[in-house]
Amino acid sequence: MTDKQQAKATKALVNAVVEGIQEKKGKNITVLDMTGIENTITSYFVICDGDSNVHVDTIADSVEDYVRKKLEDKPLHVEGKSNAEWVLIDYMDVVVHVFQRPIRSFYNLEGLWADAGRKDLADLF
Numbered sequence: 157m158t159d160k161q162q163a164k165a166t167k168a169l170v171n172a173v174v175e176g177i178q179e180k181k182g183k184n185i186t187v188l189d190m191t192g193i194e195n196t197i198t199s200y201f202v203i204c205d206g207d208s209n210v211h212v213d214t215i216a217d218s219v220e221d222y223v224r225k226k227l228e229d230k231p232l233h234v235e236g237k238s239n240a241e242w243v244l245i246d247y248m249d250v251v252v253h254v255f256q257r258p259i260r261s262f263y264n265l266e267g268l269w270a271d272a273g274r275k276d277l278a279d280l281f
Contacts, residue, residue, distance in 0.1 A: 166199050166249045169227060173202045173245075173252050174277070176222030182206055182215040182254065186266060189273035199249045201272070203265055205257045209240035215254045216243040223247070 182204035245252040
């Protein structure tokens with residue numbers, strides 16, 4: 157796969173993730189473009205929050221289902237489903253973070269990765 161094809165596939169994955177989040181009414185969706193930062197382990201972070209552990213778990217399940225159905229892809233790793241305060245879904249080029257709002261505020265990934273290009277839901281591709 158060429159770099160251009162890989163970039164297109166990665167953006168399709170980001171869009172599918174966002175649609176999966178929207179399907180279950182995930183809130184405050186943000187995409188961090190990590191491609192301009194050297195030595196990062198992923199190309200994009202997709203971050204959102206839910207209102208409760210049930211909501212976070214439901215959003216995470218929706219992302220996995222939506223990506224599997226739309227792109228026939230599955231994550232390399234999923235972490236945090238047992239307490240559902242912060243669920244991480246790793247698709248290698250795209251890492252999804254589904255938080256409960258207080259946990260998201262505490263870890264502040266957007267602040268930690270402030271050098272990344274940031275796009276909120278209204279600005280997506």
